Amino acid sequence: MEMISQKNFLISEVLNLAQGESYSSTVTEDLKVLRNEKIEKPIIFVGAGTCGLGAGADKTLLAIKEYLLTNKIDVDIIETGCIGLCSSEPLMDIQIPGKNRISFEKVTHDLVIPILSTVLWHNIIPEKNVLGQFTTGENEQWDNVDNISDHPFFKPQNRIVLQNCGIRNPISIEEYIAAGGYRSFLNMLKTYSPAEICDKVELSGLRGRGGGGFPAGKKWKFALNTESDQRYLVCNADEGDPGAFMDRAVIEGDPHRLIEGMAIAAFAITATKSYVYIRAEYPLALKRLNIAIEQAKEYGLIGKNIFGSGVDFEIKIKMGAGAFVCGEETALIHSIEGKRGMPRPRPPFPASQGLFGKPTIINNVETLANIPTIIEKGEDWYASIGTEKSKGTKVFALSGKVALTGLVEIPMGTTVREVIFDIAGGIKGGKKFKAVQIGGPSGGCITEENLDIPIDYDSLLEVGAMMGSGGLVVMDEDTCMVDVAKFFMDFIQRESCGKCIPCREGTRRMLEILEDITHKPANGGSHPALKRFKGITQIEKLAKVIKETSLCGLGQTAPNPVLSTLKWFRNEYEEHIFERVCDAGVCTELRTFTIDVDNCIGCMLCVKKCPTGAIIGAKKTPHFIVQDKCISCGSCELACKFDAILIN
Amino acid sequence: MKDRTEEILNKYANADRDSLIPILQEVQDIDGWLSETALTSIGNHLGIPVSKVYGVATFYNQFRFHPNGKFHIQVCRGTACHVLGSATVLEELQRKLKINVGETTKDGLFSLEIVACIGTCGLAPVININGNFHAGVTAESLDGIIDSYKEKINN
Ligand SMILES: Cc1cc2nc3c(=O)[nH]c(=O)nc-3n(C[C@H](O)[C@H](O)[C@H](O)COP(=O)(O)O)c2cc1C
Ligand code: FES
Numbered sequence: 001m002e003m004i005s006q007k008n009f010l011i012s013e014v015l016n017l018a019q020g021e022s023y024s025s026t027v028t029e030d031l032k033v034l035r036n037e038k039i040e041k042p043i044i045f046v047g048a049g050t051c052g053l054g055a056g057a058d059k060t061l062l063a064i065k066e067y068l069l070t071n072k073i074d075v076d077i078i079e080t081g082c083i084g085l086c087s088s089e090p091l092m093d094i095q096i097p098g099k100n101r102i103s104f105e106k107v108t109h110d111l112v113i114p115i116l117s118t119v120l121w122h123n124i125i126p127e128k129n130v131l132g133q134f135t136t137g138e139n140e141q142w143d144n145v146d147n148i149s150d151h152p153f154f155k156p157q158n159r160i161v162l163q164n165c166g167i168r169n170p171i172s173i174e175e176y177i178a179a180g181g182y183r184s185f186l187n188m189l190k191t192y193s194p195a196e197i198c199d200k201v202e203l204s205g206l207r208g209r210g211g212g213g214f215p216a217g218k219k220w221k222f223a224l225n226t227e228s229d230q231r232y233l234v235c236n237a238d239e240g241d242p243g244a245f246m247d248r249a250v251i252e253g254d255p256h257r258l259i260e261g262m263a264i265a266a267f268a269i270t271a272t273k274s275y276v277y278i279r280a281e282y283p284l285a286l287k288r289l290n291i292a293i294e295q296a297k298e299y300g301l302i303g304k305n306i307f308g309s310g311v312d313f314e315i316k317i318k319m320g321a322g323a324f325v326c327g328e329e330t331a332l333i334h335s336i337e338g339k340r341g342m343p344r345p346r347p348p349f350p351a352s353q354g355l356f357g358k359p360t361i362i363n364n365v366e367t368l369a370n371i372p373t374i375i376e377k378g379e380d381w382y383a384s385i386g387t388e389k390s391k392g393t394k395v396f397a398l399s400g401k402v403a404l405t406g407l408v409e410i411p412m413g414t415t416v417r418e419v420i421f422d423i424a425g426g427i428k429g430g431k432k433f434k435a436v437q438i439g440g441p442s443g444g445c446i447t448e449e450n451l452d453i454p455i456d457y458d459s460l461l462e463v464g465a466m467m468g469s470g471g472l473v474v475m476d477e478d479t480c481m482v483d484v485a486k487f488f489m490d491f492i493q494r495e496s497c498g499k500c501i502p503c504r505e506g507t508r509r510m511l512e513i514l515e516d517i518t519h520k521p522a523n524g525g526s527h528p529a530l531k532r533f534k535g536i537t538q539i540e541k542l543a544k545v546i547k548e549t550s551l552c553g554l555g556q557t558a559p560n561p562v563l564s565t566l567k568w569f570r571n572e573y574e575e576h577i578f579e580r581v582c583d584a585g586v587c588t589e590l591r592t593f594t595i596d597v598d599n600c601i602g603c604m605l606c607v608k609k610c611p612t613g614a615i616i617g618a619k620k621t622p623h624f625i626v627q628d629k630c631i632s633c634g635s636c637e638l639a640c641k642f643d644a645i646l647i648n
Numbered sequence: 649m650k651d652r653t654e655e656i657l658n659k660y661a662n663a664d665r666d667s668l669i670p671i672l673q674e675v676q677d678i679d680g681w682l683s684e685t686a687l688t689s690i691g692n693h694l695g696i697p698v699s700k701v702y703g704v705a706t707f708y709n710q711f712r713f714h715p716n717g718k719f720h721i722q723v724c725r726g727t728a729c730h731v732l733g734s735a736t737v738l739e740e741l742q743r744k745l746k747i748n749v750g751e752t753t754k755d756g757l758f759s760l761e762i763v764a765c766i767g768t769c770g771l772a773p774v775i776n777i778n779g780n781f782h783a784g785v786t787a788e789s790l791d792g793i794i795d796s797y798k799e800k801i802n803n
Contacts, residue, residue: 050768050781051767053781086768086770241765242725242729244765245767245770248767281765281767320710321709322708324764339704341708342707397770398770399731400727400728400732400772401732405769406770473731473769484730491764495764
């Protein structure tokens with residue numbers, strides 16, 4: 001079908017259909033074509049999200065194109081988003097007419113020719129690199145190939161938000177519509193009032209996925225019920241938590257889902273204008289979102305008087321400029337207004353007084369991406385997934401020292417153990433699990449004894465962690481927990497906007513205390529041990545003050561990583577303070593350097609390199625390190641040519 | 649440089665304060681950094697004191713006030729990358745290039761910046777050079793990466 005006739009066909013035969021009306025049989029067949037279930041020539045799909053490209057998908061793509069060109073094979077290539085299995089990238093799927101789509105993992109450019117030639121020429125599946133097959137419409141199964149839905153990584157998942165990611169073409173509105181997209185939105189325009197949509201979302205139990213967990217429908221009602229001539233909807237795609245990439249994956253892999261969710265939310269609060277505030281660090285997501293918005297405009301799904309309903313809706317994109325605090329809603333508003341992104345006290349909450357002083361609803365990408373399915377399948381269906389107080393699914397970004405890294409979408413109530421050991425295949429390299437950090441710089445860690453708690457908003461809080469945005473960074477025995485705490489403190493201290501003193505000064509002091517613990521004093525110092533000990537007794541008090549008196553969520557949660565590691569790994573802190581050792585070997589400045597007198601020839605090289613003059617000795621006699629002066633920088637080890645420096 | 653700023657400003661005729669950050673971003677996109685002249689003309693155009701423009705620009709990590717190297721290296725210092733050793737990668741880069749974060753090498757080839765999470769945590773540790781991602785970087789693999797960019801200049 002030509003583009004134009006495709007559009008007319010989809011508008012008249014699909015989008016204009018009344019609710020519940022089903023397609024005629026010819027339309028059903030045509031839609032199968034658009035959904036790539038009935039194809040006439042082979043299709044090659046390449047996972048080309050940022051993570052895929054990082055793993056070399058661009059080179060794989062080039063190799064595919066070259067192969068097709070030299071062999072004059074007519075094949076369609078589709079670049080998808082990320083299916084979630086980052087550790088198996090680059091991913092390449094092949095679908096030949098009449099057969100199921102089949103997915104190959106770790107397809108680096110040199111593997112392209114062997115795989116393509118066996119599949120395309122001989123219709124045989126090679127033994128290596130096969131991830132599994134997708135059930136694709138009524139196509140024939142491949143023998144002896146596992147179903148991807150049975151793969152341990154995918155089996156426990158329940159993909160609502162991620163259902164299209166890595167599978168469908170993210171920048172084809174035709175495919176999105178052919179798969180049922182935008183019908184929820186249009187049906188809703190005809191059938192429901194804004195208040196009814198707010199009710200539905202409230203009944204579904206959907207809570208904000210940006211960290212706070214506030215019930216979405218309830219928040220919408222505040223804005224809807226505030227008198228005003230203009231209301232705004234803002235999608236928070238700032239995703240500042242280092243270690244989280246769910247929102248990026250959703251926008252790169254299924255931007256139309258976000259647009260539809262935003263259109264529904266905007267209708268529910270009668271906002272005609274909306275913004276997406278997206279990180280500048282996500283250029284690919286930005287590009288695909290722009291394309292998708294243009295497509296939706298062409299179809300009349302964004303603009304004035306949408307499908308004759310009298311409803312207007314527009315989306316503007318605002319790029320973030322690299323400030324973590326701008327994920328906080330009032331700071332984000334200031335940033336859109338062109339000001340320094342500093343938070344302000346709440347109340348008034350943005351729902352009553354937000355962007356340009358008007359009622360504004362700010363929701364996270366994942367929250368909004370749930371909405372189309374809630375409207376399509378109903379609030380009861382959604383509320384049947386998850387636990388009593390946390391409904392639906394949550395997407396997590398798994399990274400760190402696990403065997404499989406990537407994105408998983410699991411029903412609320414799944415245990416942390418299932419996620420790490422069943423889905424992600426346990427710890428990499430057979431090492432021992434130590435902790436998993438959840439909730440980023442505002443969160444805490446979960447240790448072995450709490451691995452069986454169900455993941456939901458309340459259970460996580462009980463063990464001193466929090467849901468946060470969904471970053472799960474797994475740590476093993478080689479990770480030093482004091483170092484992790486220091487890492488977060490350093491991050492927060494740099495990102496504090498400086499407006500309120502507890503956060504600006506307090507986080508700096510906390511960092512200094514942690515640095516004292518993990519460094520050696522430069523000149524011996526007179527009472528360092530006492531100082532370190534005092535520091536750690538003060539840190540808890542300081543943490544309390546920062547939590548209670550900071551202006552915004554950044555400061556109020558900043559001490560969490562320290563408090564949480566202190567709670568579960570107090571012994572590690574004590575080792576650093578009293579014994580001055582770091583068992584994991586991460587805090588390099590706590591290493592002890594000595595000189596092996598048998599190997600030292602007395603060349604003076606290390607003496608010259610030592611920045612603190614801690615090494616003494618004369619030419620041609622073995623040298624000696626004065627421990628009180630040594631800061632463990634390791635310069636001597638780099639300088640020595642005779643393996644005479646011992647470290648432990 | 650002045651003309652290019654003017655060109656961008658012309659696109660924002662009658663713009664309000666909320667266009668400030670997009671304008672700064674566009675100017676930096678074209679010039680690679682924000683010069684004093686550019687900041688002054690932006691302020692004049694929007695009717696905002698230059699001190700305010702500067703105040704906004706310095707608040708955000710994205711904006712730079714001196715030119716970058718030909719190859720701009722962003723080192724991710726997010727959580728996942730940290731746990732897998734990005735601190736060592738950063739140290740090694742600083743040693744190799746003999747510059748600190750925020751500086752440019754004398755030959756103008758490389759500049760160094762740290763960013764918090766590029767969103768590819770599954771491939772940590774990650775560095776990004778002029779938009780190209782390098783995954784699973786180690787202190788050892790840096791040599792090859794840096795050399796490959798140096799070669800680009802020679803060819
Ligand atoms: C310091 C800080 C950073 C935040 N960063 C984000 C973020 O990157 N993305 C996000 O969706 N919410 C972030 N939030 C939460 C938002 O303020 C807000 O609660 C959220 O966007 C509301 O959407 P939701 O109800 O759909 O979760 C952050 C909050 C704080 C205090
Ligand atoms: S932590 Fe480095 S890419 Fe996310």
